[in-house]
Amino acid sequence: MPAGKSPGKSSPSLAPPARSPAAKGQRIAASYLKRVLTARVYDVARETPLEPARNLSRRLGNQVLLKREDQQPVFSFKLRGAYNKMVHLPAEALARGVICASAGNHAQGVALSAKRLGCRAVIVMPVTTPRLKIDAVQALGGEVVLHGDSYSDAYGRAVALQAEAGLTFVHPFDDPDVIAGQGTVAMEILRQHQGPLDAVFVAIGGGGLISGVAAYIKAVRPEVRVIGVQTADSDAMLQSVRKGRRVTLADVGLFSDGTAVKLVGEETFRVARELVDDYVVVDTDAVCAAIKDVFQDTRSVLEPAGALGVAAIKQYVARHKLKGQTMVAITCGANMNFDRLRFVAERAEFGEQREALFAVTIPEERGSFKRFCELLGPRSVTEFNYRISDAKVAHVFVGLGIQRRDEAERIGRQLVKQGFATVNLTDDELAKEHVRHMVGGRSELARDERLFRFQFPERPGALMRFLAAMHPGWNISLFHYRNQGADYGRILVGIQVPAGDEAAFDHFLRSLAYPCTEETRNPVVALFLQ
Template identity: 75%
Template sequence: MTQNLTPADYLKKILTARVYDVAVESALEPAKNLSRRLHNKILLKREDQQPVFSFKLRGAYNKMAHLTPEQLARGVICASAGNHAQGVAMSAHKLGVRAVIVMPTTTPQLKIDAVKTLGGEVVLFGESYSDAYGHSVQLQNEQGLTFVHPFDDPDVIAGQGTIAMEILRQLQSLGSNRLDAVFVAIGGGGLISGVANYIKAVRPEIRIIGVQMNDSDAMIQSVAAHQRVTLADVGLFSDGTAVKLVGEETFRIAHSGLVDEFMTVDTDAVCAAIKDVFVDTRSIVEPAGALAVAAIKQYVATHKTKGETYAAILCGANMNFDRLRFVAERAEVGEEREALLAVTIPEERGSFRRFCEVVGSLPGGPRNVTEFNYRISDAAQAHVFVGLTTHGKGESEKIAQTFTRHGFESLDLTHDELAKEHLRHLVGGHSALAQDERLMRFTFPERCSSS
């Protein structure tokens, strides 16, 4: 791979990139509700509008469009179970070339079918991405195919950089050239490498902010360590950005100073951001697609900014339908509109009434009960799992303290990942719960009776 390309080289590569045979110039639109709520102008770059519902076909197509006729005649190969697979398959179809896509055997049928529909030759191999990758390298050598990397390739990076080119051009049609920062999700780093190179070459004053999940932050750890760090595990909620090892070239670029700041966001914040995007656009983005919006909210809350303009790249919308319930439930907590508490109350006449009175007189005015589960633990006490609406950050702690002050021992579960993930779905006696003792205490009574 050609390395040590300068920002000027990348600018040229982006300006001459070929993406529009397959990609569309996606819209850059103001998010009216979010802008009003955050007191800053938030612009959404709608890469969810691409034909394969993510930006990945820009890089894949640009890479393939730069191959020689001989290379194209032999065909291309990639290993991917996600958006890159669809980008490569669609690009190959457009160019009329063979595309072999190696996917782990665990890939959902929906994604296999999507690639096949686009004309890709699917090879199922191994149980993980690494197995599939190893096999794709073998096939590449055996069959003389060209490997299309999902992020660590200058042509792929340049293709993704066309997003930044569009953003700067589209600003003008929105009536103001002002743009203070662009927020970009990072997986392997191809997207941010392209976007940062273009923006810093043309409008260096615009801040580039890279965003990763708190449990999948290989780029942030690598930049901090000044060398690439391989993560032992990555959280899979945002599957589009779940990368254990970032690219060599993408690391070099991210580490070179073109990225002004890195941030992490958590699952709840991403769920809340998916909802925010839905409210403004009526579209549902996938978790990776909402990272940038989650980060903007966090950035505004931390820096207390007003009147600035931020762009978020909504980089994908390949959401698994069965995730929606989880996302909807967690969104409330992510917005800090709901507190979840485990409260212990004495198993005696009148104590439940006292509990209700405390709920009714909590500071901050009336609130709705969003969740309720009452279980007797033993002859002396019962456990209540309760969800209450809140009006802002930090309220759950105060509510827990109020319960404790009134003699009800309480545990604030609002920020407890494990509790939230399992409790709601498992209340009522699912065997998996027994694996977690703390949850067991609150949901598995030794006997049940009404009080």
């Protein structure tokens, strides 16, 4: 039996076993145990449920539990640490008021705590903070000051304002009382699940949550692995642990704004270095896929930081080929801007390895377009972009639904074998973020084209049937389609019909029975397409 394993566990772990803290780590864990047990958080926080993610568990072959901190009154765990810090302040300090720097969730925790305790709260937030979080802080009575592009920028401004106004600084992570407040999350997890537990996955920004969680777990159940999760563009804690000193990142990614921290705390680094068992780094696509996973299991929408733990579990299970394990992901926040949902939905398919992108070159000759479409067969087409630009060859940007990433490589090889030069763009960030939206433009070869918008039922094979019905003698000069998940698919088609074929073309339009609108004389066409 691997060291640290709970007795009675049926499936042996293939992952690295949890480490028992060295003497220094044991002292750190012991020093925080009493702080966590005596933390005051439930005046404002609630004990959140530990729920099974049934669909995800079934897919992964492991039991995945979600610690639903996204269900707190401010939709984040942050109010635990903020309130525990503020409730322990002397009365005179509270009377002067508090100040903090935050990307949003800690700000709401401080604002709600200040409202509960009846004191002033000044909140310095990066200008990149989602509007949703700014509005939430102001609704709770917080005085918002916007400054800088990241937490670190806001922190510098908050320190300056603290000195000017004589306010008490409430740090979002680098404070023992804050860390202890966040540690109550772990206390609840171990109380709610007293059976075998293999690992707890915790998102890391500045390190307050993972420090509190790791300290409590290693003091009570050291056999449980504590695994930190960071995004590839905001991995200050991982880099610091590797180098044995705190590392300041030159820049941080802003998609997961709740974990966008350039420099982790001094105390949180000290705790994490001794007590955290392992780290997982995830990318944007994996986070988007995890948001979708949680939505499918709970019908709740997490913010990117809140989904890091789920993304990491999927990656960790695949890397170590785990089966029969029990793992917890702390879903630490749900302050999601609504306008991000389209991006998340689009990129989730890549994170799930469900969509492949290709650039395909086909001969600009009669029949080649139809032959290419027939080669795609019954596969689900997620996107199709083409604009005539060359008299000899056509460049098509196409997206296809897939089940596994290696399927993209197989499709690419098949297209090449059939004579179509193909570039696999599935992992190309430029293609995914920009080029897919820019395919098109004016063409000297398309002056006589007619342009139509079509609607057709969004069901498997509908697009292929539409393409197959096109007469091979009518040249397609433009084609744009993107599956938006609606009941009806919408495509824009440019068609060059030879003189004398007008009657046959009109019959084709009528026989399709798909609603269509001719847009040839739309002024937008003259400005951008012809």
